[in-house]
Amino acid sequence: xxxxxxxxxxxxxxxxxxxxxxxxxxxxxxxxxxxxxxxxxxxxxxxxxxxxxxxxxxxxxxxxxxxxxxxxxxxxxxxxxxxxxxxxxxxxxxxxxxxxxxxxxxxxxxxxxxxxxxxxxxxxxxxxxxxxxxxxxxxxxxxxxxxxxxxxxxxxxxxxxxxxxxxxxxxxxxxxxxxxxxxxxxxxxxxxxxxxxxxxxxxxxxxxxxxxxxxxxxxxxxxxxxxxxxxxxxxxxxxxxxxxx
Amino acid sequence: xxxxxxxxxxxxxxxxxxxxxxxxxxxxxxxxxxxxxxxxxxxxxxxxxxxxxxxxxxxxxxxxxxxxxxxxxxxxxxxxxxxxxxxxxxxxxxxxxxxxxxxxxxxxxxxxxxxxxxxxxxxxxxxxxxxxxxxxxxxxxxxxxxxxxxxxxxxxxxxxxxxxxxxxxxxxxxxxxxxxxxxxxxxxxxxxxxxxxxxxxxxxxxxxxxxxxxxxxxxxxxxxxxxxxxxxxxxxxxxxxxxxx
Numbered sequence: 001x002x003x004x005x006x007x008x009x010x011x012x013x014x015x016x017x018x019x020x021x022x023x024x025x026x027x028x029x030x031x032x033x034x035x036x037x038x039x040x041x042x043x044x045x046x047x048x049x050x051x052x053x054x055x056x057x058x059x060x061x062x063x064x065x066x067x068x069x070x071x072x073x074x075x076x077x078x079x080x081x082x083x084x085x086x087x088x089x090x091x092x093x094x095x096x097x098x099x100x101x102x103x104x105x106x107x108x109x110x111x112x113x114x115x116x117x118x119x120x121x122x123x124x125x126x127x128x129x130x131x132x133x134x135x136x137x138x139x140x141x142x143x144x145x146x147x148x149x150x151x152x153x154x155x156x157x158x159x160x161x162x163x164x165x166x167x168x169x170x171x172x173x174x175x176x177x178x179x180x181x182x183x184x185x186x187x188x189x190x191x192x193x194x195x196x197x198x199x200x201x202x203x204x205x206x207x208x209x210x211x212x213x214x215x216x217x218x219x220x221x222x223x224x225x226x227x228x229x230x231x232x233x234x235x236x237x238x239x240x241x242x243x244x245x
Numbered sequence: 246x247x248x249x250x251x252x253x254x255x256x257x258x259x260x261x262x263x264x265x266x267x268x269x270x271x272x273x274x275x276x277x278x279x280x281x282x283x284x285x286x287x288x289x290x291x292x293x294x295x296x297x298x299x300x301x302x303x304x305x306x307x308x309x310x311x312x313x314x315x316x317x318x319x320x321x322x323x324x325x326x327x328x329x330x331x332x333x334x335x336x337x338x339x340x341x342x343x344x345x346x347x348x349x350x351x352x353x354x355x356x357x358x359x360x361x362x363x364x365x366x367x368x369x370x371x372x373x374x375x376x377x378x379x380x381x382x383x384x385x386x387x388x389x390x391x392x393x394x395x396x397x398x399x400x401x402x403x404x405x406x407x408x409x410x411x412x413x414x415x416x417x418x419x420x421x422x423x424x425x426x427x428x429x430x431x432x433x434x435x436x437x438x439x440x441x442x443x444x445x446x447x448x449x450x451x452x453x454x455x456x457x458x459x460x461x462x463x464x465x466x467x468x469x470x471x472x473x474x475x476x477x478x479x480x481x482x483x484x485x486x487x488x489x490x
Contacts, residue, residue: 014291017449017451018451018453018466019274019275019278019291020278020287020288020289020290020291021278021282021288021420021468022275022276022277022278022279022280022281022282022288023422023466024453025275026271026274026275029264029271029293030264030267030270030271031267032267033264033265033266033267034267035267036267037266037267042265043265043266043267044265044294044295044300045265045292045293045294045295045300046259046264046265046291046292046293047290047291047292047293048274048290048291048292049289049290050289050290051451055289055290077431077454078430078431078432078435079431079432079434079435079438079452080435080436080438080439080442081438081450081451081452117432117433119431119432119433119435119436120430120432122432138456138460154454154456156456175266177266177268185323186322186323186324186364187323187324187362187364187365187367188362188364189324190323190324190325190364191325191364193324193325193326194325197325204262205326206262206263206296206326207324207326208263208269209322209399211383211399211401215383221263221268223266
C-alpha cells in the first residue's frame with residue numbers, strides 16, 4: 001500500500017489504566033481500525049497509555065505532527081481520574097475552559113436542573129476553540145481540537161462519535177482488499193508473495209497462518225488503494241501459486 | 246499505585262499490519278496485561294505498529310530505556326513480512342545472525358531434514374547474543390536480547406512464551422485489588438474517590454460506569470502493592486459511601 005499524498009493516516013490513543021491492568025478487554029481498537037480502513041484512512045499506530053497527565057501530554061505532542069488524525073478514547077467523564085481534556089489543553093497550550101455548546105448539550109440531557117451537578121459540568125470543559133462531537137447516547141459530548149478527536153471510552157458512545165467523525169472528514173478514498181487461502185506453508189510461498197509486492201508496488205501483501213493447535217494453511221491478504229492493481233495482483237499471484245512449487 | 250523502586254514496569258509492542266487494518270482482533274494484549282499485573286509488573290504502555298522496519302527501529306529505541314521489560318509480539322515467522330528480528334538487531338546495533346541454539350530447536354521440530362527449508366532457517370536468525378525463548382507449540386523460538394523479549398504473534402504461542410518469561414524474571418511482588426459496586430453516579434462520589442487516593446497514596450482508585458444502554462451503577466476498583474493499605478482504603482471508602490451524599 002504505497003503512501004501517496006491523497007491518502008490520510010491516523011493514530012489511536014487509548015487512555016485507560018483499566019486496559020493496562022488487564023481488568024478491561026479493549027473493544028474499541030478493532031472497531032475503529034475497521035471503520036478507518038473502510039473509509040480509506042490508514043491506521044498507522046495505536047498507543048494505550050495510563051490516566052497520567054504528564055504521559056498524555058507527552059504522547060499527544062509526539063503523535064500530533066506525524067498523523068493527519070489522532071483519535072483518543074477514554075477519560076472524559078465526570079470523576080477525578082478523567083483528565084483527558086485538561087491534559088490535551090496543556091499539550092496544545094490552550095486554555096482549559098467551559099465550552100458553551102457543550103454545556104447546552106448537558107442541559108438538554110439533564111432536564112432536571114439539579115442533576116447537572118458541578119462534577120458533571122466538568123464534562124463541558126475542554127481546550128479553548130474546540131468543536132464538540134455529539135454524543136447521542138449519554139449527552140456529554142466529545143470534542144475536536146486541531147487534528148485531535150477526543151471520544152469517550154464506552155464502546156456504544158465511541159460508535160456514535162465515530163459516525164460524527166466520519167460524517168465530517170468526508171473521505172473519498174477506499175481501500176480494496178482480496179484474499180486467497182492456500183494449504184502451503186508460508187515458507188514455501190514466501191518468494192512468490194515478495195515478488196507480488198515488487199511487481200505491484202501499490203499492493204500490500206500479508207500472510208497469516210491459520211492455526212488452531214495444528215497448522216491449517218495460510219491466508220494471503222492483499223490491500224491496495226487501486227482497484228485495477230489489486231485485481232491484476234490477485235490474478236498474478238493466483239497463477240504463481242498454481243505453478244509447481 | 247505509587248511507583249516504588251521495587252516495582253518493575255513493562256511496555257508491550259504489538260507488531261502487525263493485520264491488527265491496524267482491523268482484519269484481526271488482537272487477543273494478546275489483555276492476556277499479557279493480566280499476566281503482568283498478577284505478577285506485580287506494572288504495564289505502562291502498549292504500542293501497535295506496522296511491519297515497517299524504520300518504525301520498528303524507532304519504536305524500540307524510544308521504549309527501551311523507559312521500561313524494565315519490553316515484550317514484543319509478531320513478525321518472527323518465515324515470510325517476507327517477518328522483519329522483527331532483523332529490525333531489532335538494527336535498533337540495538339547488533340549483528341543479525343544465525344543462533345545455533347535456535348537452529349537446534351528447528352532441527353528438533355522439523356525431523357525430516359528437507360522440511361527445514363532456507364526460508365524456515367530464517368527463523369533462527371536473531372540479534373547476536375540473544376537467548377532463545379522456547380516455543381513448545383511450533384518449534385521456532387522467540388528470543389531475549391537486553392531487556393527486550395520477542396514473542397510470536399499467535400496467541401497459543403504467546404502463552405507458551407509468556408510462561409517461559411515469567412519463569413525467568415522471578416517477580417516476587419504482587420498487586421492487590423479490591424472492588425466496590427455502587428448505584429451512585431460517578432459525579433456524586435468523585436470527591437470521595439479523590440479523598441481515598443489522598444489518604445492512601447499507594448492505593449490507586451479507578452471508577453468504571455456500568456452501562457448497557459442504560460446506566461446501571463459504578464464499579465470502583467482499588468489497586469495497591471500493599472495488602473495492608475488496600476484493606477484500610479477499602480474500609481475507609483466503604484464508610485464514606487455509606488455517609489449521606
